[in-house]
Amino acid sequence: MEKWLSLVRLKLESVKLAEPVVAIRLLARQLRPLTADSGDLFSQKSPQVSVDELVAVIQAKLGDNKVKGVCLIDQHHPQLATQYSEGLAIENTIENTKGRAADQKTFEGRYKLRPSLMTAVAVPLKEHVSILHGPERIQTNWWHEHSIQRDYYIARSDKGRLCWVYRTPQKNWYLQGYFA
Structure with missing residues (x-):
């Protein structure tokens, strides 16, 4: 709950309100898979901030449209092999080769040493x-x-x-x- 409150505060810092806030609605446009914390089971330390939490803080502070991801496209020319995507794209994408295992393997092999x-x-x-x-x-x-x-x-x-x-x-x- 504290993390959500912190994100709401960051988001509202840049908003000018003409009237008092009566209610807040939370809308999730994109859900990410739940991942386990990488902290030590026996340690009293809390784990470091995850990538998703860090992205959420940056989006709350700067706005959703200011955070871009980078995805790979199947292109031989190195300067043309990456492009910006809306939001944070973790998965590699392949134009026109989705669903073909051989193309996926070739694509992944080509970008291992990039x-x-x-x-x-x-x-x-x-x-x-x-x-x-x-x-x-x-x-x-x-x-x-x-x-x-x-x-x-x-x-x-x-x-x-x-x-x-x-x-x-x-x-x-x-x-x-x-x-x-």
Whole structure:
């Protein structure tokens, strides 16, 4: 009950009321599956805030339309493989391949070695890196609107960061993203 009261207070902080509040109605537009707390059964400590609770607090403070999720789409071009979704989308989505197990497996395999933080535009690689994995060639067909041919690598920078870098056929190196 305290958590609900806290969310209502946050939501009402930004609302200007012309008259006193007589009643409050709770409407759930989207329900998430119930998950068990990850706290220790024998510990007196309460578990940390869950992802759902944190999202609810942010939505109450900023508004539902300000919280976006990121979902994967089946696209070879790395900059086009993610898109924003309304609300917080935890599950990966596949355009036009729902229900086909082989396509699902291919899709999931393709995104296992992708960074969680992608740059909007690849930037020239300016730091020294050590290659850990690769190459993975990504090449689109000639008729594709955003034609690319790149060899991608997972690398570690001298500062210890895991990076996703690529090399062009002209032997130029670029930074595409970071693994979190």
